[in-house]
Amino acid sequence: MDINTTKFLRRSKLETSEIKSTSYSVNKIKSYNQGSVKSNKPLIEIINLSKEFDGEIVLKEINLTIKENEFLTLLGPSGCGKTTILRILAGFVSPTTGDILFEGKSILNLPPNKRQVNTVFQRYALFPHLNVFENIAFGLRLKKKKEEEIVAKVKQMLKLVKLEGFENRNVNSLSGGQQQRVAIARALVNEPKVLLLDEPLAALDLKLRQEMQYELKEIQRETGITFIYVTHDQEEALTMSDTIVVMNSGLIQQVGTPIDIYNEPRNRFVANFIGESNIIPGQMVADYKVKFENQIFDCVDRGFHPNEPVDVVIRPEDLLIIDKDSAPLVGVVESVIFKGVHYEICVIVNGREYVVHTTKSARIGEVVGLTVEPENIHVMEVEGVGNE
């Protein structure tokens, strides 16, 4: 356990470039979530869905309900099965067992062209022989709509994705971000009930990606269409989603709002995958009392057996550096890295690394005290199966 935690903490140091944006997106989420009006009607029900490819299990008994107007994100590392779920929903792959209900009816026997979903593909899949207008009009032309209607709808879509005046451009002459917008417009013009997005921003650079995140969220709110979004980028998931489904090796790890998932990760995997965490083995002494590093801390968790071993999760921004004389934890500063908004300070306490994010610097080699507020201590059950 110790070795694993240390390993994780070391690794997380390399990934800290993401932290800055994470902490600032958390603030954004709140305002977005308050903004959207949600209906609770289930639109898609995924029931006991499993998928094997050549004997290899990709999805294990997935159960998930997706509501109308929801922005749902399937989040997980590559190979966790998130894209397979999306492809099953689109109709490109059929599941080994299980069912998918769309408004209460099974859609497994419908071919992709008969389903009320549209997909935004990872590498856009724009038709290279068609210009921007004809790419977007493709779905409408198949439905034999009238020319005036097609022109009006395509124009409306181009406005929505901010590409007015690009009608006659060759899609190959567009930048990645513009191609992405065309792909979104091409899918949305068909007014699907559900839009499936397969890592649509993966190929864009950081700045553009952040811009597109807000725009996508904006589009989702404007159109009221259910978005099912696949990504491996936790920042994207936190910024845009109403609901995040964290997946690993074919299993759902946790379903919840971004705030739930960030603040109350259900297991080590979620705690490690979403943001940065210090995970410390501990013991639940009694309700609201947890013991780790040979110290008893107040916490807000209860319902564990007396003396049950637990994992304690503390986010780096929740650890406070205080005077060593009055601190429950005392350690030596091993490294200090300037990250712009904050310093990332690594403190060794009893041989274990603690990552601290703070706006105040410290000297390497300095002996400091660490403390944490009771509500910032999160206690998780120890799992039989270690995910790290």
Added chain:
Amino acid sequence: MNRTIKALLYPYVVWIAMMIVVPFFLIFFYSITQSRPDSPAIFRFTLQHYREFFKTENINILSKSVILAVETTILCLVLGYPAAWIISKTNVNIQNMILLLFILPMWINMLLRTYAWQVILSRTGLLYTDTAVVIGMVYNFIPFMVLPIYTAITKIDKSLIEAANDLGASSKEAFLKVVFPLSMPGVITGIVMVFLPAVSSFAIPRLLGGGQYVLIGNLIEKQFYLLNNWNFGSAVSVILMILILISMRFMRKSGEISGRGGAILW
């Protein structure tokens, strides 16, 4: 580095000059000159060979050659496109096998294969007809249609077909609106690669059309081998070459039209 590459190019340049550029100028030279029968070194410039070509019988030969070549090309396309499509759909191991089967006959001398057709066609009573000539040409040239189309189809990104299905296209619509237009470069190459040898072919018409059967290729051949009229033969060659250049230009243009905008598809 750069100098080495340039040095490597020299043999190629010399080869091209010797085998293509010089002969071309010689043909052109022959086509606009006439030498005295008694001394070949004394010649005068003239356009009489070109005038001679525009006689009714020669024009008939030319038009017949073009018609048969067009028929051959269309048949190759109609047979070759589905073949290329089916090959591209089979699994990769079988794919290479089928491709090999297509290429294998090309390793056997064309004349031998055409003699074989002589035997087959004589039994059905088709030998020495236009049909026999077209069958022979389709048989010989169809790999040149299948291979470029096959290459073009396999280069099409699979996600484009998925995208078409996703947007509501049935398999047939996805084929007509996405796969076929995107395979056009292969189709154009195939058409050019079949039409060119078909229009100028002389061995196949001779063997399957009979000794008296004359297409433009045979007309040229006859001037050089039988009538020893190199000047007229050269003039016909130049005319054929111009005709081919014009038709290639036309094909490329029509390929470009299908590649733009796209509203034309609907």
